Amino acid sequence: MHAEGLAALSLRELARLAGITTPTVYAYFESKNAIYDAMFGRAAEEFAEVMTGPYQTDDPRAVLACGVRRFVEFCTADVPRYQLLFQRTIRDFEPSAASFAPAVRALDALRGRLKANGITDPRHIDMWTAWTTGLVDQQLSNDPGGDRWSRLIDEFVDMFLAHCHTARRPPRSGQTRRRSS
Amino acid sequence: MHAEGLAALSLRELARLAGITTPTVYAYFESKNAIYDAMFGRAAEEFAEVMTGPYQTDDPRAVLACGVRRFVEFCTADVPRYQLLFQRTIRDFEPSAASFAPAVRALDALRGRLKANGITDPRHIDMWTAWTTGLVDQQLSNDPGGDRWSRLIDEFVDMFLAHCHTARRPPRSGQTRRRSS
């Protein structure tokens, strides 16, 4: 799959690589999508494990930057895994709730890292995720294997935190600002 | 393709929709990838046309924000077109140089819009494109058809310009003009 892409997985080839024959595959999985689901579940576990692991520092800003590094490294380390997990490139495949669960854990952890930096506004969380996913996209399509992204991260984190902190209004009673839930 | 995705295009179905038979398709295109290439070329033309069209204002900042709006609208208006143009989701297909040319025009136009705002640092251009592509990604996967992204654009443009202008070293004569809006 690394060479041919995620959609190039055929049961024949999978069986050949496993040293078995095609029908034997059906002794382990009931359909091709069941295989994708198992792969999705494993990838989601790996993702949650990477993103929620200990961060070696107490500085919230450094944790945030480290999280981006882990995210980009995780995605670029295994492109088919990234496509399966985030790009939904397989037709007629939807991950089961069980396989999807770890991804929710990882998202909660992200919200925690942002909250530790005083960021709870959904708009700001949207801006954050838009940038980090775009960073991966750009990295994969423009410079696979390179590390140009690494130097952008600290600069973006600084810019982002400075913006959020200056935009944050001093707490007042009777806040009339409209918010999007 | 809107219903089934870009990769679901089969020559049988295409011929059926065109009211002809499969071999007749080969009177017009020499292979399936030639069809993709023609689609890519047309999509790239549309893209360049949208992005380089007149902007109704002279304010560089407003032009920049308008460019993002056009980009997101263009991508979300036709998802298969977006996949073909930017996601490279078709195996064994590479656009020809001729089909790709208009996309280069559009990228040059982006660089012009950024330059009008004093932004020429490649790092900052990378940060910009990472965010805009991430915005589209997020929009398509989380909230297709919605307009949540629209409210993020002005905030991001403000944040981005403020950052780039403060990070910029004063050019030779100490002219450190800062815009406020």
Add this chain to the structure above:
DNA sequence: GTCTATATTCTGATAGAC
């Protein structure tokens, strides 16, 4: 340009013996 007919090769999936 358009057709009928077909070649070739792939796909996911199953029947049934052992």
Add this chain to the structure above:
DNA sequence: GTCTATCAGAATATAGAC
């Protein structure tokens, strides 16, 4: 669990008549 054998259908593409 594993196999041989096979199904039913999809895919892109071509031959050759008109």
